[in-house]
Amino acid sequence: MTPEQLSSAIVDVLTTLSTEGAITLPDGVPTTVTVERPRQKGHGDYATNVALQLAKTAGMNPRDFATLVQQRLEQVDGVAGVDIAGPGFLNITVSADAQGVVAAQIVDAGAAYGHTQTLDGEKIDVEFISANPTGPLHLGHTRWAVVGDAIARVLEAAGAHVTREFYINDRGNQMNLFGASIEAAALGRPTPEDGYHGDYITDLAREIVAEDPTILDLPEGERQVTFREKGYALQLADQQRQLERFNTHFDVWFSERSLHDSDDVASGLEKLRSQGHLFEADGALWMRTTDFGDDRDRVLIRSNGELTYFASDTAYYVNKRQRGFDRCIYLLGADHHGYVGRLRAMAACAGDDPDRNIEVLIGQLVKIVRGGEEVRLSKRAGDIVSLEELIDEIGTDALRYSLARYPADSPLVLDIAEITKQSSDNPVFYVQYAHARIASILRNATELGVAFSTSDFDPALLSHEKEGELLRSLAEFPRVVAAAAELREPHRIARYLEDMAGVYHRFYDNCRVLPMGDEETTDLHRARLVLVAATRTVLANGLGLLGVSAPERM
Template sequence: MTPEQLRDLVRAVVAAVVERGTLAVAVPDDVLVERPKNPEHGDYATNVALRLAKPAGMPPRAVADLLAAELREQPGVARVDVAGPGFLNVTLAQGALGQIAVQAVTAGEAYGRTTPLAGQTLNLEFVSANPTGPVHIGGSRWAAVGDAIGRLLEASGAAVTREYYINDAGAQIDRFARSLQAAAQGRPVPEDGYGGSYIGDIAASVVTAVPDVLDRDDDAQRQAFRDTGVALMLDEIRRSMEGFGVDFDVWFSEKSLYETGAVDKALARLREQGHVYESDGAVWLRTTTFGDDKDRVLVKADGETTYFASDCAYYLDKRSRGFDRVVIMLGADHSGYVGRYKALVAATGDDPDTHLEILIGQLVNLLRDGEPVRMSKRAGTIVLLSDLTDAIGVDAARYALARASVDQMIDIDVELWSRKTNDNPVFYVQYAHARIASVLRNAADLGLALGEPGDVDPALLAHERENDLLRAIAEFPRVVAAAAELRAPHRVARYLEELAGTYHRFYDACRVLPRGDEEAGPLTTARLWLCSATAVVLRNGLGLLGVSAPERM
């Protein structure tokens, strides 16, 4: 019996007592069921009696006694104790606890998936690095965390579209084009241009793709370097993301907002709603009406539109595509952007608390021997995603980046994350999966198989370490749901490390396969199911982080 099943059982018990007239309350829509900190207090605890006492006009312990008496009669419940002011501590029948292993194996890839976000349609925008250089280590954190959040949201029932916003309009693209042009002509890049050897590489590729580019006049040259250079850089970014295991559903061009007239339409809509005014020759959005610290310029006095104008059009475009909620992931250097974006959303007539969510992430440092890794030769000024994956591999990089809360700055130690030892968290979790795979291969060599669910007796899983493992497996759906709700993939990583440790302790205490002339019996089968269930959870959990679950290490 999983926590979710027990929750439903407790709610059904409340409904039964209410129907008999013994308790005069509204049946709660949800019931809190959690594991007690002290295992001696049972398998699960609920505070439902305390919640119902006041509306029932009864002492909490009296309500608890009523519910406990009813719960004790339910299949799968071995004992119910009333504790403290009215908590119910529930101990499951051994077969009910052991059944969790059967449920996990039977569900397979679906185990851990729930539906609290069913019906929600979300647009998740992350990374969105300018196409003026390779993806750096900060962008790699958003790639790992953003993709994991997308997987978690889908596992909780939401429909998610992963989107990359291509900033291919504006001053930074002009600087990029001038840098490429200078490199192709053998001149130093402009002072405000982009450095690094990649500029020379891209410039040479543009010349190869457009052989007559240097024979054109200055404006035509620059346009060619702009168009072809951005396309080449974007192709490299796509390959970087694909190599990192991140697939975007939509690559959205900022330039297209101007080409389709979406920016003009957005400004016209905001003007009609009375939020746009002109001052000092510029066009402004009155964002202070909606809590911003100052109004924002949409069109400068020289007629040039701002990034904020593009953002207005882009937000409205997302909403027009049917997304209930727009989720945007930004780096710490964009934290000041939150207030103005919320004001923008409010100005369009939407509710920022309902239709918008902005996540801010902190920086990443790559260390070797305790010292920062030197900047990339290719980029000139920054550490790249490729530097990270070259140093520790994709699996370790994704796991390391997703393992900490995004509001914490993290240091990634190359030496630690490269080790094939248990102090490397990703190795520790992957090794647990590989160890189980080895057990199952050895079982197959002995002619042992799981068989059908009806072939196993879950009640035989009575050892303390078996119970610890079963309870941990049962927690997985709740961990996934909470991680999705809180946008916190690190909760999955930390859970997997605890699960791996729980499995290793079980394996050390409970012999799974027979030795020598020993005969395999029903307990062997039950433990093989338990091993398989653990493997399912490790595999599913690692999959949510975009990390592989190897069968051999």
Template sequence: MNPDSLAAALLAVLSPIAERRRPEESLDLAAADVVFERPKNRDHGDWATNIAMKLAKRLGANPRELAQEIADALGSVDGIASVEVAGPGFINIRLDAAAAGALAKTIVDAGAAYGRNETQVGNTINLEFVSANPTGPLHIGHTRWAALGDSIARVLKASGADLVSEYYINDAGAQMDKFGASVLAAAKGEPTPEGGYPGQYIADLAAHVLEQRPDLLELDDDAQLAVARELGYARQLEEIKQSLETFNVHFDVFFSERTLHEKGAEGASAIDQAIDRLAEQGHVFEDGGAVWVRTTAFGDDKDRVVRRSDSEIYTYFAADAAYYLSKSDRGYQHKIYLLGADHHGYVHRLKALAGAAGDDPQKDIEVLIGQLVSVNGARLSKRAGNIIEMDDLISWIGTDALRYSLARYPADSPLALDPEQLRRRTNDNPVFYVQYAHARTVNVARNAVDAGVDRSTFAPELLDHETESALLGALQEFPRVVAFAAELREPHRIARYLEELAGLYHRWYDSCRVTPKGDEPVEPVHGTRLWLNDATGQVLRNGLDLLGVSAPERM
């Protein structure tokens, strides 16, 4: 019996009670309106609800008396062992062992689907994250957003969202010319130009360009710059994609900013069309020869220029507007932006842009701002010289430990990682603790085969040890944890749940045997416990996958 079926049972007994007390009023309650929590003290049962206290005033009842009426009726429901009323009207419910233990088979049968839910069904979401300029390697800040963004995408998809994860390639504008000039200077053996990009990686890109175009220096100046910029850009973007794949981060879409500037068949770019669309809604005006969008009408601190008076070139905000509209045009009602700590100023302008585009800034756009992350003892990249590279962190700490640790904390909390702890194979290393629990479930299953224990028998009523009750209770919570993590965009809730589950499993392992001792015969309890063991392994595996972390079978 899970929380949903328990809620249905409670509503079934509540309806006649409510009708008797207030026949003129319809409660019109759904299962989602009944909230169950796991009591911190296991002596108080498996589940607790405050539904009586919430409804007492509407039904003209004393909360504790109403709770007792509900408890008396629930006590006769199949699968419920006992119901008690505590305090001012809490209802504590204890399931019988068979009803609780049946979950183990449910999980094993569901496999990778266990934990998936439909709380985000109907939501079409475009999730943009990382989006680093293709002018250099990914660094430590991008690493945190890559881990968080990909994990958020995974929990939203697991909760039924129609989601696309997207990387916006800032491949237009002055920075690309500076990048090309830097690569060209390195190819010529000249110093980095003022305002350009230094570092060994630029020299490496220059060597690649010369390998692809041995005739580079024979071209005219404009052609040299164009070739160096384009070949260097293509190579750097490929390296960024390789870094992300190594980090187990997958993007559905890489969206090029250049496509927004390209002129279509009718001679207008996506930016031109975006400005025209905003103008049709009355949000564009001219002042001092410049073209503006009146974003202050939607909560921005100032109106935004889309084209300056002394230029025919659109501003970055104009490209932002076209990009935002393109997401709507591609069918994504909800847009989520994950931005770094230095992008606080973007929140109001992006929300105002949503309003100017005709969307609801409170519902259709979400901007998450992350805080800085540091790594104790990390050295600056030898290639880039002024950053800590993602690739270096992966080589040093490992993808699993790095991803788990970065997803383990809320995005808005500053974070300092201790690599020595993350490389340690001890229980004070959270990722090792969880992965070891999974490896232990696999080892128990292997040993069970050798001992002649299999899953041909399943007697859930035998799972009555206190550690089994606690473990089953935690396993039952997994779908709700996933749904909550998706709703709040907080994958760290998955990590903390897995650590709690691993602890409960280790305690169960110390108390309950899956294989018989010595010459003892194999009994139904052993096969039944194997179901519980395998169910725990499945949930650990499913949870780690939501964080983009592997589930090793041996450690």
């Protein structure tokens, strides 16, 4: 019996009591109640404070209210007992067979276990990384490459329709400097002031000239533009390749240029004008974002007729909403705190609800240390640490898991030696090893000819204390996924997996799964194999939500 099933049973009890007139709830019966695992042993399998929550509105003493619920809940199939503790807490003990059936449900659900419909039908755009196509992806992008992707995964697991989007900043002076830098490298000239440095610029110049030597014969202005466009295409392709290697996939690569090449900017501004939030002053066009809490109004078109970056941001948001997204999530770096207020105000100026239609998450900085010293420089990219070098040295799984297991809004320091060592002290190794250990057990079962099935196993046999502890832990997974989606906190998945792996190891140390020597295979062995297979499913599903592999062998 899962917490969700118990919650539903308690709601049914409350409905019955209300219908019979035993309790009066002026606000009606809640559609769900909180059911949690108790913190102390001996307090049952689950606990709820529903009596404390509802007794006051019902005009009753909490313990009297709890007694009414207790009497009816004890009659529910699968509930072995209900005790009242303190001022009115209900501690619930579930029968072994009702608890054990969870294992079969998990195995039968497979990859779908943990998925819910809490965000069913909601269309969400998750925009993250959005780097300039002028250089390699670096450490500053790496955290969002992991967290943004994991947020998208848990939102999908909660039933949402999710689009992962990368906004390509391919317009503006930085693109011209990029082209000029590549041209200078190709011609053996000094890098322009404020230009781009690093061996990758030289590599790009060499590749472009090798592909088309005639580029050097073009007129100067045309030559620089050609270097810019060819360098742009190569660098963007390199970013896409790196992210695919890092197991981060995007559904849409949206070009900033496309906003200006189409009529999206003009139509976006027209929408804002129709909402009455644009005004002209000092020869410029402004948006009155102060109407919605921004610290100052924002310029959209300067007095010289030049569009601002904020005009592009505004048109891009309007474009997203016109594409049918209910919620637009932005994942921005630590230096973008000032964008939160202005983006929310922009959404309000567009006629939207900033609490519903837009969400801005800020991630904090990450430092990588090696031997106690911060890693700052890249062999290829100059004064940055590139994503590709991090993958080469740390590995995709270790890097992704280590970045995903902490809240994104807190600064983070990762020690290369710590996150790559193969020991139980390393969380990613600890969780992956649990999965590999289970895979080994299941292979051994096959070799021994021990077959098991979810259709004919006896869940009541899973009555050992450690079996119950593991079953309750497995049953928590859908709730953890739903919370990770609702709060945009995929680190909850990682911490859950670590706790659950520990529960599994304790189970394994106390409960023999396979027969030894000439020992006869029993129904208990088969039941435990179902439990082990369920654990494997949850570990694999949880690691998958973080974009981390579930190895069969280690």
